Amino acid sequence: MSVPTAHAAAGLVDAFVDAFADAAPERRAAEYRALVDALWSDGELSPQALSAVPALVAGLERAHPGARGHLAVLLGLLAEAEYPTTAGPVTREVRAHLGLYLELVRTEGIGTPLTLALLYLLSHFPADRDEILAAVLELGLEPEDLSRLDRSLSELDPERPDLGRVWPSPSAWTLNEDERAFDRSWIAALTPRQIAAAWENDTRTVLGCTGARAYWAVCNGDPENLPAATVPDRSHAAAPAADTSLFAPHAAALRCPACHGALEPAGASFVACSGCAARYPAANGILDLTAPAAGDGAVDDFLEKLSQVPSxxxxxxxxxxxxxxxxxxxxxxxxxxxxxxxxxxxxxxxxxxxxxxxxxxxxxxxxxxxxxxxxxxxxxxxxxxxxxxxxxxxxxxxxxxxxxxxxxxxxxxxxxxxxxxxxxxxxxxxxxxxxxxxxxxxxxxxxxxxxxxxxxxxxxxxxxxxxxxxxxxxxxxxxxxxxxxxxxxxxxxxxxxxxxxxxxxxxxxxxxxxx
Structure with a gap:
């Protein structure tokens, strides 16, 4: 009984793939939705996913150029559903056709949408990192796309973990020495389990951005690249100073978070509550209402925080x-x-x-x-x-x-x-x-x-x-x-x-x- 059922399921998937691959442009979105729904839902695989991979790959080879990107994205979604495992049965079956993906991505004139879709698909095979990067280095990719691919294909080094600087792309980050020291300090405090979880979160973020860009492109056309951004100087030239004068015009509206009593400036360093006598430090035009101040040293602590916060x-x-x-x-x-x-x-x-x-x-x-x-x-x-x-x-x-x-x-x-x-x-x-x-x-x-x-x-x-x-x-x-x-x-x-x-x-x- 299971064999006919399996054959029937395979035949149904083949029909979905054929319907999408042969669809007129105005029907493509609806047919793709039906195909996706048959194999995948919110990151979870259907029982037919594994057996569907050969049909999807065959469709990728023969479909109209305007439909190929959708199939590449779907193959990537099927592989990603097994993450953090990168050698599950579906991923292995998708990866078995790596030669085709690399041949396609090298093909001149395939257009940006299909290129981005193939980059998303290739991002799921870290075991083939060197071969994949060698194939794409001559494509003239945007730095953000190349750095996201490079990060997706990287594997965690538990001795020297590189965490947290992946959004919106690793290439966007240029760290000064203070920021590097800040990174080293918080990473050093993590347990091995926390490091592994942070690495997986970073990878999912990179794949999410790569996939979103690719999928939007195959549905809508070439994305608009953002102009190069310049991050202003991170140094904080002026030392923060205690000051409550800016809050005086708004005192009638401000209320104490502890008792909802009225707040009034109390000298240059604090704003005080008329109801519960709580005091809150103020410096550099910032009033800290997260907790009442404990003693006169609280404003010094707040000034120290202001001078040291990462930028x-x-x-x-x-x-x-x-x-x-x-x-x-x-x-x-x-x-x-x-x-x-x-x-x-x-x-x-x-x-x-x-x-x-x-x-x-x-x-x-x-x-x-x-x-x-x-x-x-x-x-x-x-x-x-x-x-x-x-x-x-x-x-x-x-x-x-x-x-x-x-x-x-x-x-x-x-x-x-x-x-x-x-x-x-x-x-x-x-x-x-x-x-x-x-x-x-x-x-x-x-x-x-x-x-x-x-x-x-x-x-x-x-x-x-x-x-x-x-x-x-x-x-x-x-x-x-x-x-x-x-x-x-x-x-x-x-x-x-x-x-x-x-x-x-x-x-x-x-x-x-x-x-």
Whole structure:
């Protein structure tokens, strides 16, 4: 009984492959979806996957050039489903046809989409690293593509592990000596198991980016390459100084995170609570509300932190953030440019009385846009990352910054004129509903909440590549939103959506606190 069933399954898979390989362009997406669904679902293999590989390879040889890239991506997905094993039965069967893949990738005139799809497929065979790299070195690849391939084909050296500097590509990182020392210190503290897990997370992130770029290309055409980015000087020239004066204009809105009492500057070094007498250190225009200060030495500790924080914020703004928009927003064609984001903020942020809060402000690129729209004197930047706020303060010395979380905003009820949360809600995915509830609480009637985030792709293959990325706050994979959840959370917070838009998987929303 099992033999006829196996034959029937093989015949069905052959039919799916033939239907896709022979499909007219307008039917290609639907036929590919049927083929994928028959063999793979969200990183898991179907029972037919192993027996389907020869048919997929045969299709790769004979299909129309416009369909070959899809099949190469699918073969890569089947191999990746067995990772971290790189010698499982499906991977071995896919790898058995390495000669064909290398012949195809060397073929002149195959075009960028198919080349990128083959690079993704080849990324799964570290045992053939030297042969693969030799085959692609003459292709004139973009440095980011070549460095991702090189990293995917590398194997962990437990004695000298190279961790953490793979996003958006290893070639994007140029470290100074302080940053190298910082890397050595945190890696040295890891156990062998943690090192192995970090290496696997890095590999999945690289494969996710390679796959997302390739799959978008085979579906849409040549991706737009980002211009070369320059990371500003990492050195911190000015020593931080204690200062609370920037917070005085916003004292009426600020509230103690411990008891919700009013906060007032208490000399140059601290802001104090009138309710519970908690004191919080302030320096360099940054107020630390993460925990009450313990003694007068707390401000010295805070100054020390400010002078020593790694400069990730500079790299994030120049390199990581533009790449993140490409993966999360399916923005490989540049449908959303920075100017589009600037324009949306300028047109939709409409504050009433009270401060304007840039929630999860990061390194301040969009804080500057908000400042131009509403005036820097009205702005308060809030973020939970000290390195990010350090960069923001260098860029915008007139804007006070608060170190605090999004799920318990340090502002009084109905005290804020507007809130902006730009490309940040996904960074605290599990607290997003609580954060939106807090925004509804602190907004005055008529105040706007303007946000940009990302939704999960409706395409299961692209959605898989989105979630493959393991960032520090997403160890289990990047999590993005369902649009219905965002709408429900906004409504529950008393916010009425006035505008909702976004190409690809972008989500632009402006909501208003009506009452």
């Amino acid at each position: 990730m914020g500079l790299f994030y703004e120049a390199v990581a953030r533009p790449a993140f928009l490409r993966v999360s927003g399916a923005n490989w064609g540049g449908a959303v440019a920075p100017a589009d984001e600037d324009r949306y903020i300028a047109e939709h942020v409409r504050p009433v009385d009270g401060p304007v809060v840039d929630l999860a402000a990061g390194a301040g690129r969009w804080t500057a846009v908000i400042a131009e729209a509403v005036g820097a004197d009205r702005l308060v930047a809030v973020d939970s990352s000290l390195p990010m706020l350090n960069v923001l303060r260098d860029r915008l010395p007139e804007v006070p910054s608060v170190l605090a979380g999004a799920a318990d905003l340090p502002f009084a009820d109905a005290s804020v004129g507007a809130v902006v949360c730009w490309n940040a809600l996904q960074a605290f995915y599990h607290e997003a509903e609580a954060a939106i509830t807090e925004v509804g609480r602190v907004l005055r009637p008529g105040g706007t909440f303007t946000l940009m985030t990302f939704r999960r792709s409706e395409d299961p293959v692209y959605r898989y590549f989105q979630s493959a990325h393991r960032f520090p706050q997403h160890d289990g994979g990047l999590q993005l939103f369902e649009i219905d959840d965002l709408r429900r959370w906004l409504a529950d917070a008393g916010l009425t959506v006035r505008e909702e838009s976004g190409p690809g998987t972008f989500v632009f929303v402006t909501a208003v606190r009506e009452h």
